[in-house]
Amino acid sequence: MDAKVDGVDGFEAIRQQVENGFMPLHVYNDQQVFDAELRKIFAKTWNFLGHESEIPQPGDYVTRFIGPDSFIVSRAEDGQIRALFNACTHRGMQVCNNEGGNTQEFLCPYHGWVYDSAGELRGVPHQRDIYGAEGFDRSQNGLINIRLANFDGMLFGCMDPEAESFEEYLGDFAWYLQLITRRSGAGLKVMGAPQRWVANADWKLGYDNFVGDGYHTIVSHQSALEGGALPFEGAEFLKYGIQINAGKGGLGLAEVPPVEGGGWPAEIFAGIEQRLTPEQGLIYGMGGGPVYLPGHGGLFPNFSFLNAASALEIGGPPIPYLTFRVWRPIAPGRVEIWSWCLVEADGPPEFQEASYRGYALSFGASGVLEQDDTENWTSISLVAKGQMAHQLALNYTMGMKSGVEPLADWPGPGTAYPTDYLEENSRKFYQQWITYLMA
Amino acid sequence: MLMPKRYHIYEEDEIVSLAGTTADNRVRIEEFLSHESALLSMHNYAAWADLLTDDITYIVPRRVSRKRGRGEAEFEELMAHFDDNAATMAIRIKRLCESTALWAEDPLSRVRYHHSNMRMRQLESGNDNANEWLVVYNLLIVRNRGDQPDSDLLSAQRQDVLRETSTGFSLAKRLVLLDHAVIGAHNLSFFV
Numbered sequence: 046m047d048a049k050v051d052g053v054d055g056f057e058a059i060r061q062q063v064e065n066g067f068m069p070l071h072v073y074n075d076q077q078v079f080d081a082e083l084r085k086i087f088a089k090t091w092n093f094l095g096h097e098s099e100i101p102q103p104g105d106y107v108t109r110f111i112g113p114d115s116f117i118v119s120r121a122e123d124g125q126i127r128a129l130f131n132a133c134t135h136r137g138m139q140v141c142n143n144e145g146g147n148t149q150e151f152l153c154p155y156h157g158w159v160y161d162s163a164g165e166l167r168g169v170p171h172q173r174d175i176y177g178a179e180g181f182d183r184s185q186n187g188l189i190n191i192r193l194a195n196f197d198g199m200l201f202g203c204m205d206p207e208a209e210s211f212e213e214y215l216g217d218f219a220w221y222l223q224l225i226t227r228r229s230g231a232g233l234k235v236m237g238a239p240q241r242w243v244a245n246a247d248w249k250l251g252y253d254n255f256v257g258d259g260y261h262t263i264v265s266h267q268s269a270l271e272g273g274a275l276p277f278e279g280a281e282f283l284k285y286g287i288q289i290n291a292g293k294g295g296l297g298l299a300e301v302p303p304v305e306g307g308g309w310p311a312e313i314f315a316g317i318e319q320r321l322t323p324e325q326g327l328i329y330g331m332g333g334g335p336v337y338l339p340g341h342g343g344l345f346p347n348f349s350f351l352n353a354a355s356a357l358e359i360g361g362p363p364i365p366y367l368t369f370r371v372w373r374p375i376a377p378g379r380v381e382i383w384s385w386c387l388v389e390a391d392g393p394p395e396f397q398e399a400s401y402r403g404y405a406l407s408f409g410a411s412g413v414l415e416q417d418d419t420e421n422w423t424s425i426s427l428v429a430k431g432q433m434a435h436q437l438a439l440n441y442t443m444g445m446k447s448g449v450e451p452l453a454d455w456p457g458p459g460t461a462y463p464t465d466y467l468e469e470n471s472r473k474f475y476q477q478w479i480t481y482l483m484a
Numbered sequence: 485m486l487m488p489k490r491y492h493i494y495e496e497d498e499i500v501s502l503a504g505t506t507a508d509n510r511v512r513i514e515e516f517l518s519h520e521s522a523l524l525s526m527h528n529y530a531a532w533a534d535l536l537t538d539d540i541t542y543i544v545p546r547r548v549s550r551k552r553g554r555g556e557a558e559f560e561e562l563m564a565h566f567d568d569n570a571a572t573m574a575i576r577i578k579r580l581c582e583s584t585a586l587w588a589e590d591p592l593s594r595v596r597y598h599h600s601n602m603r604m605r606q607l608e609s610g611n612d613n614a615n616e617w618l619v620v621y622n623l624l625i626v627r628n629r630g631d632q633p634d635s636d637l638l639s640a641q642r643q644d645v646l647r648e649t650s651t652g653f654s655l656a657k658r659l660v661l662l663d664h665a666v667i668g669a670h671n672l673s674f675f676v
Binding site: 147411 | 560561564567579584585665671
């Protein structure tokens with residue numbers, strides 16, 4: 046970043062452009078922006094780490110990341126889940142170098158310090174001889190715990206001891222996340238480990254796309270329609286959808302295709318009126334209106350979800366599936382994509398498998414939709430590295446002058462608009478982004 | 485290693501017994517797989533689809549990095565980069581053959597399939613009308629695209645089941661055991 050946009054003055058210039066609906070292109074591949082993002086966003090916010098169903102038993106753990114920082118998300122013998130900084134307190138070596146499993150202890154291979162699954166330091170070879178009988182307090186040398194929040198099974202971690210609570214951070218967006226987490230009384234469970242792959246693309250582009258880009262579907266994903274994975278007449282359904290921003294998140298709703306119950310087995314919804322408010326129930330047609338898929342959305346800074354549907358045969362009915370995402374920043378213009386598939390834990394096994402297979406056909410690195418998404422984001426990030434990227438501010442003004450007005454009678458919190466062809470959620474994302482960078 | 489139930493991973497002690505295949509059969513099987521991969525390299529998916537059986541299963545499970553020595557499953561049962569049967573394969577192939585909006589494959593990837601260390605044996609699952617062959621081999625895929633100097637590499641072991649009828653071989657099962665927990669390519673817009 047050159048001098049005129051460096052530091053606070055530079056961010057002020059970006060802030061003014063964002064305020065006017067424009068986004069300087071270079072921010073998608075810029076070392077100084079990236080360094081500031083790690084320090085001022087990822088170190089300060091609540092980040093999605095995984096789902097409790099990934100570690101159901103005492104001793105289960107998975108290894109997760111916030112940017113470059115590694116954490117062991119562990120369920121200890123007491124049943125409690127913790128997020129432990131994956132670094133030996135002696136020399137900083139990772140005490141876990143695999144993706145997950147079940148263990149009673151994490152052994153540092155350098156000098157043999159041993160931690161239990163709660164992160165307590167349990168053993169130091171030759172401790173008494175080398176530190177003295179009173180010279181070393183193991184209880185003060187355990188793995189660092191970061192703050193962890195469990196929202197209906199969704200695990201979020203925060204590295205900043207001073208940041209607001211997760212509940213405050215989540216704010217009004219809880220109302221919308223519950224539509225997904227409380228659809229079934231048993232909640233959600235993961236289908237295996239998340240897929241992971243890397244792309245030369247900026248982390249913000251994936252989030253931006255999932256939170257607010259209903260507009261790209263018809264062009265980017267035309268081939269999924271032509272192949273039959275998207276079993277619809279056209280891909281403009283999101284034009285007639287609803288876009289909402291609430292708290293630190295946003296989402297888009299699309300009316301589900303006219304199939305019984307939106308394609309979910311009816312038993313999943315049993316007793317849902319006990320779990321959702323009547324206002325939330327309206328989204329699922331409980332007032333007699335249309336049924337909506339809480340289709341695509343995200344929570345700042347880099348958690349996304351997609352609740353869409355895929356056919357499993359040409360001409361077949363749409364099967365709903367759910368994916369959670371983390372767009373893990375690796376380097377300027379480089380992201381590691383984490384993609385979970387989740388199902389209702391008490392759904393019929395045949396539906397769970399069909400839902401997973403629809404996900405695997407449509408999303409992930411080989412997905413007939415997603416393979417075209419990463420193509421777009423890679424190209425943008427390549428262009429963003431050049432000098433001309435400092436001259437081009439991208440047009441994010443969709444809906445600012447079209448006359449679109451918020452829905453006056455919307456039953457939920459936040460602000461809802463009667464179309465999902467709108468860049469309001471993207472603008473809100475970048476406003477939050479620049480606010481954190483300038484804090 | 486814990487075995488997944490939706491697919492069978494042949495262990496080395498099962499594979500090592502793949503002895504006694506006649507040179508003639510080996511040549512015929514190697515030629516079939518060379519032809520099959522050439523069709524993929526040429527993006528001739530219509531012709532390639534004719535080589536798949538109606539009950540094809542094509543699974544590329546997610547590999548998980550595990551601590552050694554604990555016997556924890558290294559491949560996920562219900563998470564894969566591809567998990568296809570004939571019906572979903574038909575969607576992938578219809579898209580590849582008919583769509584005019586294949587952005588991820590325009591320009592086309594140049595995908596080269598390298599097979600090595602091939603072992604094979606006839607399975608007992610055949611019948612009077614068809615023989616079935618298990619073929620286990622190493623796979624190295626090199627994908628280059630556009631004017632980019634760097635190539636994507638994918639390394640794996642394939643465990644194929646070929647079915648042989650009077651009209652020749654076809655592919656009945658393909659299990660691809662990737663060496664990668666994290667895929668180092670921005671997409672898998674080609675078959676592995």
